[in-house]
Amino acid sequence: MSYVVGVDAGGTGSRALAVDLDGFRLGRGASGGANPNSHPYDVAAARIAEAITLAIRDLDPAECKACVVGMAGSSKLTDPEVAAVFHDTWSTLGLGCEIRVITDQEAAFASMTSEPSGTILVAGTGSIASRIENHRMARVVGGIGWLLGDEGSAYWMGREAVRAxxxxxxxxxxxxxxxxxxxIEAIGTVGDDHQxxxxxxxxxxxxxxxIRLARFAPFVSAAYTSGDPVAVDIVTRTVDVLAGMVADTRSPGEQSPVVLIGSVVGPESPxxxxxxxxxxxxxxxFSTEGATGAVWLAAVDVLGPSAPRPSELVRG
Amino acid sequence: MSYVVGVDAGGTGSRALAVDLDGFRLGRGASGGANPNSHPYDVAAARIAEAITLAIRDLDPAECKACVVGMAGSSKLTDPEVAAVFHDTWSTLGLGCEIRVITDQEAAFASMTSEPSGTILVAGTGSIASRIENHRMARVVGGIGWLLGDEGSAYWMGREAVRAxxxxxxxxxxxxxxxxxxxIEAIGTVGDDHQxxxxxxxxxxxxxxxIRLARFAPFVSAAYTSGDPVAVDIVTRTVDVLAGMVADTRSPGEQSPVVLIGSVVGPESPxxxxxxxxxxxxxxxFSTEGATGAVWLAAVDVLGPSAPRPSELVRG
Structure with missing residues (x-):
């Protein structure tokens, strides 16, 4: 039976999903973090291979017709030596196709919509917004890391809290x-000597x-809920920054989708x-699962843009 | 012959100055950096002692009537264990007085004016403004370090340059x-692929x-001079920030002195x-030499606020 595989490879975990060409789920697999910026290349490659192996456990690898990996830190694979490590590890899987690597943001965008173009905004520990065109990242706003920016991220909110x-x-x-x-979090006391x-x-x-300044961000959300004006100010400025990043990826009046990811922009957070x-x-x-986007893009590789969306349903 | 000693103890060097009670210069001494935040305490104490020893080379230590050390990082001496290391090292000098430690900013302010109150603004690698009242630091604005702030500093200007x-x-x-x-400075090429x-x-x-982002700050000044609008914007915002810090230390319309220190606010810099x-x-x-302020404050300890200002002149 022909099938396709999608992988969401992040810094803290990797998840793989196999679906048949009607979008029915065939298997799932999980492994550890596989961001090549924070893990050795061979470890990252082996973890992705492990997640795939678990997802296709009872299937013939040769019947895999397309495999797409959405990877945080995927730009590392522009280095041919790094790419070779991944290729060598993955070739042992015996898949009937090459593995295509895309960014985690491209996968997350496709996880929520079949529209070819729009915006993906990540606001977790760091922050970045991307213009997606024809399923590919066409332009980036932000994403320059905590030292130089990451405005609107949990790092930035925590830093603003300490500054305030x-x-x-x-x-x-x-x-x-x-x-x-x-x-209390920082020094364990509220004392009485302000200096x-x-x-x-x-x-x-x-x-x-x-980066541990991000640990203060949840206090901003909690204090916002109780009406603390300092927290209200930080939340308001965070929304300003993130809305501005989204706008910078779009034409005025554009109605394409906006996909959000990350703890800062969850549906329950202020x-x-x-x-x-x-x-x-x-x-x-709001996307929580890039693997469904990666597996749908794998299906598009086989079937074209009318490929069925992946389903949680198992055939039968 | 009675005399007083002043020391400017900074992160990269320490300078001592001995003057008689008419303000005539008796001797100078120099040693290495003595900021207790960046040097072992015993090393910092020994360097200050060395600078004093060199400045009073031919003088009787017992005739020293007052000694003031303006020290970057002086708040470390609020720790009794640290203070004890300094006290023990300095007691070997045999001075006829205790050594009084003040902040480098109090010394720098006094180096340029006998007025008891005003503002001192430091804008070098870091930034801080202080309200001086009766020669003592009464309130601080900024000074929270590169991670949390230091707006208007060379670090901040360099970071803004990279961000721009x-x-x-x-x-x-x-x-x-x-x-x-x-x-060119960062990667040695201007290339042709913007991504x-x-x-x-x-x-x-x-x-x-x-902190090495500060190395980009001089490029901002240079590009400002050639009219680069990106540099003009950064310089304008730096002036806004620093003027705001000064204003935050003062009452509206106050005419007390403002003393500036640091590479960012030198008389030739934009x-x-x-x-x-x-x-x-x-x-x-613009202050470049805190030791003259420290030695004048030492003279004030002996003679009161009418103590003569230290002079570069040597008697005779």
Whole structure:
């Protein structure tokens, strides 16, 4: 039986999905993180192979007609030496097709819509928006990492939270819920000497890896819900930044879909709720599973753009 | 003969100055960096002691009536264990007085004016503004380090330069002088593939210590001079930020002095020139030598606020 495979290979885990040419699910597989920026290339390649092997457990590898891997950090494979490691590992699978690597964002966009073009916005620990045209990433906005940017990300929200608390500490010990939560998380006390707290908060923030500032972002969402004006300000500015990134990927008035991914823009988070309002009547989706996009794009490789969407249903 | 000693103890060097009670110079000494945040405490203490020893070479230590050390990182001495290391090292000097430690900013402010109150603005690799009242730091604006802020610093200007070039690289290879200089410095080429340059610039910036972004700041000044609009924008925003920090330390209409320190606000730098214009008719000074402020404050300890200003003159 002919089938296709799609993989979502991220920094913390990899998931593979096999479907037949009608979109019925044949198998699933999971393995560890496979972002070649944060894992050794051979480990990343082996994990993707493992997820595929588990997904096609009872199937003939030779009957796989297309396989698409959506990979975080896929630009690493522009290096021929890196690409060779992946190719060599994957050739042992014996698939009846080449494995095509795309970005995780292309896979996530396709996971929610069959439209060829639109916007994908990632706002998790980092942030990036991409223009998708004909299923391919055509233009990137942001995505430059925490040191140079990542505005609107959890890193950035956490950093803004610490900055806001430091500004308050210039003159007094703040008693709002965000400031209290940040101080307890960072230094375990809210104390009573604002200058000492100011110094200790700076020291605590700098003692950790910079990206760990993202741990303060959930406090912003929680304090927003209780009406803390400092949190309201940060949430409002986060929505401004992310809406601006989306707009920068689009023509005015364009009605193509917007696909969102990441903890910051989830359907329950304050930023997610407000961003959806801001984007108005556009088709907006929240993606949690890139593998369904990758497997549909694999089906398109075989059947063309009318390929059926993958289903959770198992035939029979 | 009675005399006083002042020391400017910074991250890269320490300078000591001895003057008699009429302000005539008796001796100078220099040693290595002595910021206790970046050097072992015993090394920092020994370097300050060495600079003092060199400055008072032919003098009787017991005749030293006051000694003030302006120290970058002086807040470390609020830790009794750290203070004990400094005290023990310095007690071997046999001075006829205790050594009084103040901040480098208090020393720099006093180096340029006998006024008891005003503003000191540091804009070098980092940035901080302080309200000085009765020669003491009364309030701080900024000074929270590169990870959380340091707006208006060389670090921040360099980061803004890289960010601006990355924005241009989203669509084309920029040919302005700032972009060309940043690309040559970061990756050694201006290339012709804007997406590849974008990726390589991000990688190059992240491959170095974050604070090394400050190395791009001088390119902003140079490109400003040749009219590059990207550089003009960064310089304008830097002046806005620094003028705002100064204003945050002052009452409206206050005419007390403003003392500037650091490469970003030097009298020849574009930011320095524009900031002086922005600050209008306030008394504005540029400090390069904190030791003269420390030694004058030492003289004030002995003679009160009418103590003569230290002079470059040697008696006789």
């Amino acid at each position: 608390v430091l500004r308050l500490l210039e003159t007094h010990v703040p008693d709002g819920p965000l400031a209290q939560a940040v101080l 000492l707290l100011w110094q200790r908060l700076i020291t605590a923030a700098n003692a950790e890896q910079p 930023v997610g709720v407000l961003l959806r309002e801001r984007l108005g009547d556009l088709p907006i989706y | 070039v990355l924005r241009l690289l989203e669509t084309h290879v920029p040919d302005g002088p700032l972009a060309q200089a940043v690309l 590849l340059l974008w990726q390589r610039l991000i990688t190059a910036a992240n491959a170095e210590q974050p 930011v320095g020139v524009l900031l002086r214009e922005r600050l209008g008719d306030l008394p504005i000074y």
